[in-house]
Amino acid sequence: MGSPTILDTIVARRREDVAAAKAAVPAAALEAQLADAPPVIDFAARLRRDAPLAVIAEVKRASPSKGDIAPGLDAAEQALRYARGGASAVSILTEPTWFKGTLADMAAARAAVDALGPARPAILRKDFIIDEYQLLEARVHGADAVLLIVAALDDAALRRLHDGARALGMQALVEVNSADEMARAAELGAGLVGINNRDLRSFRVDLATTDRLASLAPPGALLAALSGISTRADVERFTAVGAAAVLVGEALMVAPDPAAKVRELRGVPAAAPGSAP
Numbered sequence: 001m002g003s004p005t006i007l008d009t010i011v012a013r014r015r016e017d018v019a020a021a022k023a024a025v026p027a028a029a030l031e032a033q034l035a036d037a038p039p040v041i042d043f044a045a046r047l048r049r050d051a052p053l054a055v056i057a058e059v060k061r062a063s064p065s066k067g068d069i070a071p072g073l074d075a076a077e078q079a080l081r082y083a084r085g086g087a088s089a090v091s092i093l094t095e096p097t098w099f100k101g102t103l104a105d106m107a108a109a110r111a112a113v114d115a116l117g118p119a120r121p122a123i124l125r126k127d128f129i130i131d132e133y134q135l136l137e138a139r140v141h142g143a144d145a146v147l148l149i150v151a152a153l154d155d156a157a158l159r160r161l162h163d164g165a166r167a168l169g170m171q172a173l174v175e176v177n178s179a180d181e182m183a184r185a186a187e188l189g190a191g192l193v194g195i196n197n198r199d200l201r202s203f204r205v206d207l208a209t210t211d212r213l214a215s216l217a218p219p220g221a222l223l224a225a226l227s228g229i230s231t232r233a234d235v236e237r238f239t240a241v242g243a244a245a246v247l248v249g250e251a252l253m254v255a256p257d258p259a260a261k262v263r264e265l266r267g268v269p270a271a272a273p274g275s276a277p
């Protein structure tokens with residue numbers, strides 16, 4: 001066993017966070033809130049509706065590799081900017097220590113986009129999910145889908161969390177970064193696969209990861225490319241190998257006009273000044 005990777009460190013801390021959260025708010029209390037949770041929509045259907053390319057736009061204030069990106073940013077306001085640009089979904093980082101996200105961010109972003117009616121972007125809880133308790137937290141705070149990181153989970157946990165998300169009406173975006181992890185996602189029967197160009201063990205980004213792994217995706221699964229994406233050319237590189245969605249964080253968090261950046265990534269003309277979004 002080598003020295004712990006960044007991923008190991010974050011997962012270990014998340015286990016402590018979950019233990020503390022359970023002590024404060026038992027699972028039974030969250031289950032009692034499910035009936036009043038904001039209604040869930042079909043995440044994959046929402047992405048497919050925007051074929052040939054759906055943008056999943058991410059609210060990420062900071063990261064282990066970059067430190068602070070936009071620490072003071074309001075998650076709800078950013079979600080609305082993304083929605084104005086035509087994002088199909090908004091990914092909200094809810095990990096507090098390294099990414100400076102919270103569940104309150106996700107609830108606020110969900111409430112903000114709900115005002116847009118049924119065409120609203122779907123909400124993805126982006127976190128290091130290792131315990132069913134976090135699925136309850138996600139649903140109660142308005143998530144339509146959750147990220148499951150294959151590298152952070154053994155097969156039993158992956159199966160348990162994948163089925164647990166579905167039992168709560170949510171879908172799972174199953175994240176892979178290698179051929180072995182893609183095989184595990186296929187074995188799981190994942191319908192939504194995210195190829196992360198960033199290796200969460202080293203946080204090194206290699207855009208060729210998606211090129212290399214796309215053809216190994218389970219037939220019929222919706223394929224998303226994650227990380228390191230900043231231009232329309234990056235997007236076209238990935239649609240060329242079968243990606244139906246891209247997930248973009250930093251490039252959107254630093255964009256002076258996030259709505260215009262989403263449109264650029266989608267390959268649609270910029271809105272005329274003053275025109276309706």
Ligand SMILES: O=P(O)(O)OC[C@@H](O)[C@@H](O)c1c[nH]c2ccccc12
Nearest residue numbers: 196226227228229247248249250251
């Ligand atoms: O900021 P980028 O390079 O556009 O990457 C966004 C997203 O893919 C990245 O934040 C991410 C992908 N998988 C994760 C798992 C946990 C935390 C973060 C992530």
